[in-house]
Amino acid sequence: MNKIKGLLAALSLLTAPLAVAPGLTDPARAAESVIIGxxxxxxxxxAFxxxxxxxxxLALDEINADGGVLGAPLVVVSRDDGGAPGEAVTAASELTAREGATVLMGTLLSNVGLAVSDFAQQRNVLFMAAEPLTDxxxxEKGAPNTFRLRPGTYSQSLMLAREAAKLPAKRWATIAPNYEYGQSAVAAFKENLLKLRPDVEFVAEQWPALFKIDAGATTQALALAEPDAIFNVTFGGDLVKFVREGSLRGLFENRTVVSLLTGEPEWNAPLKDELPTGWIVTGYPPNKVDSPEHNTFREAYIDKFAEEPRMGSVVGYVTLKALAKAINQAQTTDVEALAESLRGLALDTPFGPIHFRAADHQSTLGTxxxxxxxxxxxxxxxxxxxxxxxxxxxxxxEAAKLRAAE
Structure with missing residues (x-):
């Protein structure tokens, strides 16, 4: 019986709201607060x-210590989206209908972000996509109520393509999870590298299902193609399996690997000293960035959590700071006014100043x-x-031409 009770308690923690929401159980307090879902x-x-x-x-602490928004405390109510579009839409519906959230933020996987963006348009709420990388x-599916913080697959693939173009490699292979993020990243890398180096060719592609990679078969197929270099888009557990199997089979010997996101602590930490060295990557070295704005953020983060920030830490921090500034600037949470406030909004971040472009609602945050x-x-x-x-x-x-008609 005690084991059953313990299991039920553990399950309740997994399904409970992950909320940092002062006064949420007090309806009067909730009514006088601005609630973000x-x-x-x-x-x-x-990991992210x-x-x-x-x-x-951390951002919430700072915002409320500075007076909150619209003269009231800012409250964040959080839900787990399960990494699935359907679960994310259900969570978004609960946040807006039951919890009274007037703005939504977050999501990580690209297909989940697209589902929540569609929900936000149907329910006429504002959505700040924090992490999804699909452009x-x-x-193509840009919407009036959706804004995005992180640089997407086009930008990060172009960053890597410019470095890849300097290499002598002519024969390239790619490996990416077979869903929106992986597909768009490979397409963008190919497009940009071929523009810079028309002499290269792509000789192999591997498309493992997300988080279900057969690393042995995948690395064998890549090796058989005999590429000079590999463009990798796997992350999470797929990256760990790919690296370990590839290292065991000698896939990376005398072969350059260009890899999206692998420089982020979230994704390389599980590998520890197994991480291959010399890969060209996008990422974030938190203990090496030395600027006044980053040092202030890093010190505050370490003071609160007793650990180094990761890329996700910066994303969460900047996402909420941007929304708070937009709300205060608009002096309302009305979706049209808030969207107008975000178009062109300038913001200081741990990485330096950024702004949200009016044409496509994309921020200029880099990596x-x-x-x-x-x-x-x-x-x-x-x-x-x-x-x-x-x-x-x-x-x-150019971006305005890419957007769907609003």
Missing amino acids: DLNSYTKLP SVPYKQGWE ALVW FVGLTAVENGAGTMTDWYYANGNDFLPSEE
Whole structure:
């Protein structure tokens, strides 16, 4: 019986709201607060979503210590989206209908972000997509109520293509999860690399199902194609399996790997000293970025959580800061007024100043490009530089043409 009770208690924790919401149980307090609904893949992808949550928790502390928004406390009510579009829509419906959220933020997987964006248009609420990298969110399926913080697959693939074009490699293979994010990342990398190097050819593609990679068969197929270089888009458990199997089979010997996101602590931490060195990656070296704005953020984060920030930490922090500034600037949570406030909104971040472009609702937040390295038994980046997001986006005129009619 005690074991059954313990199991039920554990399950209740998994299904409970992951909320940092002062006074949520007090209807009067909730009524006088501005409520933002957050949803993310907390149980499916905690490596990124937990740092993301800690990032917005730090921002929430700072915002409310500075007076909140519209003269009232800012409250964030959080739900787990299960890493699935259907579950995410259900969670978004609960947040808006039951909890009274007037704004939604978050999500990680691209297909989940697209589902929540569609929900936001149907229910006429504003949605700040924090992490999803598919550019359909801001271009082909761009919507009046949806904004996106992180640089998408086009921008990050272009960053890597520019580095890849400097290599002598001519024969390329690709590996990516077979869903929206992986498909769009490979398409963008191919497009940009071929523009820069028309002499290259792509000799193999592997499309493992998300989080179901058969690493042995995949690495064998890549090796049989005898590429000079590999473009990798796997992450999470798929990345760990791919790296371990590829290292065992010698896939990476005398072969360059260009890899999306692998420089982020979330994704390379599980590998520890197994992380291959010298891969060209996008990522974030939190203990190496030395600027006044980043140092202030990093010190506050370490003080609160006793650990280094990760990329998710920055994303969560900036997402909530942007929404709070937009609400205060608009002096309302009315969706049209808030959307208008976000178009062109300028914001200081741990990575420097950014703004949200009016044409496509994409922020100019960038990321870091460099090489994988192992230091003190942990993965990190070396020879890195900050790639400003504004330098890797199509012009606003071009982006406007890519957007669906609003």
